[in-house]
Amino acid sequence: MSEKKRTEISELGEFGLIDRLTSKFATKQNSTLRGVGDDAAVVDAGNGEVLVISTDTLLEGVDFDLTYFPLKHLGYKAVTIGVSDILAMNARPEQIMLSLGVSSKLPVEALDDLYEGVHFACEELGIDLVGGDTSASMTGLVVGVTAIGRAKRESVAYRSGAQLNDLICITGNLGAAYMGLHLLEREKRVLRDVANPEPQFEGYEYLLEKYLKPRARKDVVEQLAEEGIVPTAMIDLSDGLASDMLQICRASKCGARIYLERIPIAKQTSALAEEMHADPVVAALNGGEDHELLFTVPLAMQEKVMRMGGIDVIGHITAESTGAALVTPDGSDIRLKAQGFKED
Amino acid sequence: MSEKKRTEISELGEFGLIDRLTSKFATKQNSTLRGVGDDAAVVDAGNGEVLVISTDTLLEGVDFDLTYFPLKHLGYKAVTIGVSDILAMNARPEQIMLSLGVSSKLPVEALDDLYEGVHFACEELGIDLVGGDTSASMTGLVVGVTAIGRAKRESVAYRSGAQLNDLICITGNLGAAYMGLHLLEREKRVLRDVANPEPQFEGYEYLLEKYLKPRARKDVVEQLAEEGIVPTAMIDLSDGLASDMLQICRASKCGARIYLERIPIAKQTSALAEEMHADPVVAALNGGEDHELLFTVPLAMQEKVMRMGGIDVIGHITAESTGAALVTPDGSDIRLKAQGFKED
Numbered sequence: 001m002s003e004k005k006r007t008e009i010s011e012l013g014e015f016g017l018i019d020r021l022t023s024k025f026a027t028k029q030n031s032t033l034r035g036v037g038d039d040a041a042v043v044d045a046g047n048g049e050v051l052v053i054s055t056d057t058l059l060e061g062v063d064f065d066l067t068y069f070p071l072k073h074l075g076y077k078a079v080t081i082g083v084s085d086i087l088a089m090n091a092r093p094e095q096i097m098l099s100l101g102v103s104s105k106l107p108v109e110a111l112d113d114l115y116e117g118v119h120f121a122c123e124e125l126g127i128d129l130v131g132g133d134t135s136a137s138m139t140g141l142v143v144g145v146t147a148i149g150r151a152k153r154e155s156v157a158y159r160s161g162a163q164l165n166d167l168i169c170i171t172g173n174l175g176a177a178y179m180g181l182h183l184l185e186r187e188k189r190v191l192r193d194v195a196n197p198e199p200q201f202e203g204y205e206y207l208l209e210k211y212l213k214p215r216a217r218k219d220v221v222e223q224l225a226e227e228g229i230v231p232t233a234m235i236d237l238s239d240g241l242a243s244d245m246l247q248i249c250r251a252s253k254c255g256a257r258i259y260l261e262r263i264p265i266a267k268q269t270s271a272l273a274e275e276m277h278a279d280p281v282v283a284a285l286n287g288g289e290d291h292e293l294l295f296t297v298p299l300a301m302q303e304k305v306m307r308m309g310g311i312d313v314i315g316h317i318t319a320e321s322t323g324a325a326l327v328t329p330d331g332s333d334i335r336l337k338a339q340g341f342k343e344d
Numbered sequence: 345m346s347e348k349k350r351t352e353i354s355e356l357g358e359f360g361l362i363d364r365l366t367s368k369f370a371t372k373q374n375s376t377l378r379g380v381g382d383d384a385a386v387v388d389a390g391n392g393e394v395l396v397i398s399t400d401t402l403l404e405g406v407d408f409d410l411t412y413f414p415l416k417h418l419g420y421k422a423v424t425i426g427v428s429d430i431l432a433m434n435a436r437p438e439q440i441m442l443s444l445g446v447s448s449k450l451p452v453e454a455l456d457d458l459y460e461g462v463h464f465a466c467e468e469l470g471i472d473l474v475g476g477d478t479s480a481s482m483t484g485l486v487v488g489v490t491a492i493g494r495a496k497r498e499s500v501a502y503r504s505g506a507q508l509n510d511l512i513c514i515t516g517n518l519g520a521a522y523m524g525l526h527l528l529e530r531e532k533r534v535l536r537d538v539a540n541p542e543p544q545f546e547g548y549e550y551l552l553e554k555y556l557k558p559r560a561r562k563d564v565v566e567q568l569a570e571e572g573i574v575p576t577a578m579i580d581l582s583d584g585l586a587s588d589m590l591q592i593c594r595a596s597k598c599g600a601r602i603y604l605e606r607i608p609i610a611k612q613t614s615a616l617a618e619e620m621h622a623d624p625v626v627a628a629l630n631g632g633e634d635h636e637l638l639f640t641v642p643l644a645m646q647e648k649v650m651r652m653g654g655i656d657v658i659g660h661i662t663a664e665s666t667g668a669a670l671v672t673p674d675g676s677d678i679r680l681k682a683q684g685f686k687e688d
Binding site for chain 1: 348349350351352353354355356361362364365366368369371372373375376378379380384385387389390391393395397398399400401403404405406407438439441443444445446448450451452453455456459463466470471472473474475476477478479480481482483484486488490492494
């Protein structure tokens with residue numbers, strides 16, 4: 001390797017890596033309706049329906065820390081992460097497959113807990129577990145999730161359909177999962193050398209739940225169907241508003257204006273951010289893991305969207321040349337930037 | 345955890361763990377035709393067709409050793425492993441999704457190599473890459489593979505359809521991948537402290553190829569279709585003949601008699617086994633990773649199967665009460681036993 005050119009992954013930036021790796025792959029199968037570059041792959045099922053398939057891998061030490069992440073919640077969250085990708089395509093989740101890599105040191109009871117969380121989530125969402133592979137891991141716990149959903153071909157919401165002047169809508173609120181993670185990390189640090197640790201979470205239960213046990217927004221996709229709304233573009237908020245908005249802009253070849261004061265932030269998020277001398281807007285923009293939905297609809301849909309409840313319109317789509325900007329209350333523009341090299 | 349009951353994973357055996365974890369999951373979706381317990385999940389696509397979806401996770405240090413496994417071959421093999429599960433359902437592979445966990449220390453050129461192998465395999469098999477997610481890993485390289493295929497509903501070969509007196513058929517030969525792995529491990533051990541190692545692989549190139557770059561047997565599934573054969577049961581030989589035969593016996597509620605002298609073993613496999621004072625039959629029974637196909641057909645299909653070429657009939661299906669046995673040339677029976685806790 002010594003004489004070979006060496007490029008750091010970080011040099012390529014968030015979009016560069018996946019482009020470089022996948023650009024020479026051409027589509028050969030007629031059934032492939034969408035490949036790389038969305039929340040999930042879209043495969044033609046025939047007679048007007050499509051199957052939507054997503055895959056995620058959660059790694060111990062990167063995506064979760066077992067010192068404070070209960071295995072039952074991890075099982076639940078793994079299902080949420082998979083299903084959220086399906087929902088982001090405006091599809092109905094139907095099946096989930098799990099592929100675990102576990103150390104033989106882990107007792108079976110630990111896996112029982114994990115599967116209990118998976119079961120709970122499957123019951124709540126009305127979906128089936130259709131694969132449950134377990135193999136040995138020499139390092140940490142690895143959780144692979146494949147989710148499968150179904151939609152009418154014309155109802156699928158890709159990242160690429162946003163149009164000029166479309167409204168940018170968001171479900172729930174942002175930054176809560178990120179602040180929940182920071183709270184857990186703080187208590188872990190503080191209590192490292194304490195014999196009988198009693199972490200202080202009072203008043204921040206909602207943040208912990210958003211991080212440890214986020215719910216997939218199946219209700220939103222059902223409401224969209226009831227209102228007859230097909231979003232022009234949609235994405236799962238897993239990497240933070242900035243990064244995920246940029247994904248839509250890039251796929252749709254458009255810009256965006258988001259108004260800072262319209263970004264929904266929960267009270268507990270603001271309170272903990274204040275306590276930690278952090279900016280809740282930064283948590284919302286860069287935090288990720290909220291698993292809310294970010295979508296765009298034509299201006300004419302505004303009334304219908306407001307009728308759904310729990311949806312905030314935070315901005316609108318602009319021309320590609322204007323880029324993606326955050327507008328502060330004093331009217332100045334801040335350019336949105338993506339974080340990290342995570343690509344999903 | 346100290347007061348909780350603690351059960352070791354090894355106590356439950358190969359079949360026990362997955363049964364325990366998944367037994368309380370009931371199927372709710374009409375589209376779920378087959379869930380846990382086969383090479384792949386089967387989902388109804390409508391109008392007589394099904395989609396078949398499999399998922400696998402390959403972990404550095406468990407499934408591959410990067411000190412001797414070229415990344416290009418690893419990419420190729422990952423595709424083979426995914427596609428082989430689809431073929432084992434008697435389905436046509438159409439798409440593949442990749443989900444990588446990589447250390448940021450790995451240069452982009454290493455990922456280029458891996459994707460080059462993926463690309464080569466996709467071209468060879470005529471399938472599309474439809475997902476190529478890359479995220480950070482703190483430990484080793486993690487390769488998640490999801491494969492998607494399609495079949496007529498009535499052509500799907502499950503593990504559960506073997507009938508009394510069916511012929512047990514096998515493609516290619518067994519034990520070669522296992523001996524290839526042992527050769528690589530031996531050279532690694534021998535050359536550990538050598539400055540410019542020159543491993544000795546002469547005469548064993550086929551074994552290395554079977555381990556490092558196994559081909560998915562798409563040709564076999566195509567030939568089966570040409571001959572109008574739908575196997576009564578089929579499985580991908582990933583865990584060794586003993587374990588995979590037992591999977592069919594268990595799913596089909598039957599027994600099996602396999603004749604030791606009929607198990608196809610390549611010359612290089614026997615030669616290296618002799619050199620290493622090992623038994624090539626043990627490699628065939630317990631080795632795994634050959635990614636050949638093991639299938640059963642009714643007795644009446646014998647002529648058609650022989651016409652295909654490259655298929656060996658190694659035994660026949662018996663009643664469940666007789667169990668699964670290996671018959672040695674002197675006529676004595678050895679009971680088949682599964683190895684390890686790997687469940688795929």
